[in-house]
């Protein structure tokens with residue numbers, strides 16, 4: 504089947520509201536408008552409008568055009584194809600890499616800052632901003648006298664393609680210690696990640712002064728970006744830990760062009776994620792704004808909770824399908840919520856727990872029911888998930904070291920991840936997973952333009 508055939512059903516004419524919840528009615532626009540906005544954002548056309556020659560807006564079915572961007576239609580839609588010329592705007596009120604669609608690869612790198620004083624820290628933040636701006640937009644590598652080390656690792660050749668690269672810089676709680684005099688400007692909910700009951704945290708894979716989320720069509724582009732950052736920050740920055748991951752490129756089935764990608768337990772992951780293209784909803788749930796009781800400099804930023812969660816895949820693969828589906832509360836193949844008569848629904852169907860108070864359809868301890876009980880009181884606990892599957896090789900006992908690099912963004916870390924994780928403590932899924940690392944970070948507001956740098960507001964506020 505050709506690409507053209509696959510997308511012949513235009514999703515302008517069907518509902519694909521991924522944020523739909525039994526209660527959330529904050530979405531006031533029509534599905535067609537949302538779809539169009541999602542397309543514009545996904546293609547990076549709302550800002551600079553770069554790199555999509557040949558994709559006209561007038562009369563082009565957005566889904567068909569989207570397939571050419573290489574990314575899905577929403578934060579956790581399965582990516583579909585790769586376009587090395589896809590670039591997302593770097594400057595703006597918010598950083599990229601949060602509501603932009605999730606590409607096929609992602610990496611979280613945590614750093615210790617070696618800078619000794621505020622001047623060095625400012626120099627570091629300026630270098631990071633300048634390199635991120637270049638790498639995410641792409642360009643030619645300058646030539647240099649061969650008596651010196653080459654200016655670039657060269658792994659992408661002489662021209663760096665943007666390749667859907669997004670780079671997102673966040674600060675950890677430890678950056679606010681005595682070293683740089685930042686304590687008075689700390690985001691109010693930023694804290695060191697403490698272990699939860701099912702955790703077996705490896706100290707070498709936890710926390711960090713800074714974190715950089717690097718996402719791109721290919722891991723090579725991510726590695727290139729990371730090596731560029733390391734090369735350009737000698738004496739200022741040291742990698743503390745990193746975890747990369749992938750999202751399967753799904754060949755879309757007919758009528759299934761917007762499905763969520765699967766995790767390594769074989770389930771669709773992202774079905775009930777809030778809609779990243781709904782600006783009002785993102786202002787409420789993801790971005791720190793004027794209503795959030797945070798320092799003014801933090802507006803436009805977001806909290807990142809990162810967790811490296813090992814999956815015991817050998818045990819999972821020997822667990823009956825029915826039990827797997829009860830553990831999550833969804834059907835494995837379709838991703839649909841469980842139904843009374845066992846009939847197969849659709850991924851975007853919304854479970855109605857008010858009609859199932861005893862948990863006869865969706866068990867009361869099912870992952871999705873605990874994570875989001877869909878009551879009025881729990882609406883404020885919703886988070887934007889952006890996870891990647893990881894495979895790190897083999898454990899000493901011969902078991903595969905596979906799992907989920909769980910990343911989620913929220914305006915309020917305590918109301919978001921921490922509350923949701925407490926609700927999940929003791930869930931049946933715990934028999935199959937083990938969180939081994941991660942940390943909490945605050946994603947800095949975006950750099951306004953080429954005269955600004957990431958963290959400028961933080962430094963000014965703590966001067």
Ligand SMILES: C=CC1=C(C)c2cc3[nH]c(cc4nc(cc5[nH]c(cc1n2)c(C)c5CCC(=O)O)C(CCC(=O)O)=C4C)c(C)c3C=C
Nearest residue numbers: 766770771772773774775776812871874875907923924936
């Ligand atoms: C604390 C937050 C969460 C952690 C940690 C987490 C781990 C985790 N999740 C899956 C797989 C799935 N999660 C799904 C839904 C879901 N998960 C969370 C939160 C955490 N998950 C939320 C808020 C939700 C949405 C619930 C809802 O609104 O209905 C699903 C179902 C499909 C979906 O909506 O994405 C799957 C599958 C794994 C494998 C995992 C740890 C390894």
Ligand SMILES: [Fe+2]
Nearest residue numbers: 772870871874
């Ligand atoms: Fe989950």
